[in-house]
Amino acid sequence: MALTKRQKQVLDFIAGFLNENGYCPSYEEIARGLDLASLATVHKHISVLETKSYLKRGFNQSRSIELMPKYLQEYQRPRPAAMEIPLLGRIAAGAPVEAIEQRETLNFADYVGNADTFALEVRGNSMIDDHICDGDRILLEHVAEARDGDIVVALVAGSETTLKRFYREADGMVRLQPANSTLKPIVVPARDVQIQGRLLAVLRKYK
Amino acid sequence: MALTKRQKQVLDFIAGFLNENGYCPSYEEIARGLDLASLATVHKHISVLETKSYLKRGFNQSRSIELMPKYLQEYQRPRPAAMEIPLLGRIAAGAPVEAIEQRETLNFADYVGNADTFALEVRGNSMIDDHICDGDRILLEHVAEARDGDIVVALVAGSETTLKRFYREADGMVRLQPANSTLKPIVVPARDVQIQGRLLAVLRKYK
């Protein structure tokens, strides 16, 4: 069952309040928030929203409104339309945010090279000096060849897969350089190294 | 049953409105949107669309139009390329890739908290010890309050915006801690600090 304009406003207010405060508003607070003079009106709205199963509440229990999954499904979906996010400016240490002129946006599509992109989760700190940390997820592009200095996923001697910087050395040797001063580079004949992917992006999530 | 040109216009307008606002338009609003002077005309269109089962509505109920799956099937774009990438495994220093069991995927939607997310580009190395580098782009969520240890964008004394770790100190003071041993923390009264956003994610792109 569809919502009317006002009903959606009420629902959104409750959702917003819940999000802000972690507990649900009293009818009094809803009335203030929506400029209503009578609790009867609030009560009526809540009742309708309950019959339409956008929320539920305990009878006569104060602050007992809970949103039903229906609301989240219909209205909280993280904008599937375009994976774009406004890019508001640049932030520097101790300097104000430089505003960015036009409405610039950050688009996730820019982080994906072509269709042949895959992801890995990083374990360990072998690339920590390049600021790639344990738990980070990396996007890689399947390539056969790498250029000097690229960060690649390489299969060494058919058994061992590592994330390293790639350099060609003299005499057909290849050096796979970790970015961690406590680890030693691997130097092997080029024919023993198979490049599986080249680093495109690093994604790190905070909780 | 096929639609006429005008009928499709009406249907598209309703779909667009629904998408924008989360609730359906009144006949009045449809009339304005399509430059019609009479609600009777709108009513007639809706009735036709209902018999052709592109939508349904409740009798005498305001804002009760719902689109039927038929419309979505016929006219809705075929999924805007889900921003998903296969997550193939975990890679560790010098160890083979641990295969991941099922077809797990990395979804960009996971990096966006809610609708209220914005991005900034990082300048400088004030957070380098937290592995946030010059040129990285960060996703932030608008929040009013921060918890101890959160990385936040804070406006200090109304003039200076910085990316720092946030800690509450004694006597109502707040410490904004850079992650760079060469920089000193900022300690100011809590009332001089306005939190503008909390760090959700770091994105780094390689060329």
Add this chain to the structure above:
DNA sequence: TGATTTTCCCTTTTTGTTCGCCCACAATAG
């Protein structure tokens, strides 16, 4: 006891429905 929710009954506003009538165009029958 105080904060909250529920209920009764009423008014106002918003919205949907209906009826008669109009025009333009295309297909069809005379």
Add this chain to the structure above:
DNA sequence: CTATTGTGGGCGAACAAAAAGGGAAAATCA
């Protein structure tokens, strides 16, 4: 070739019902 008929699209006004809002008081929980 013309007259007739059907259909999509449109208009305005009168009317009816749902939605929304209100005041006050009773009921309930903590």
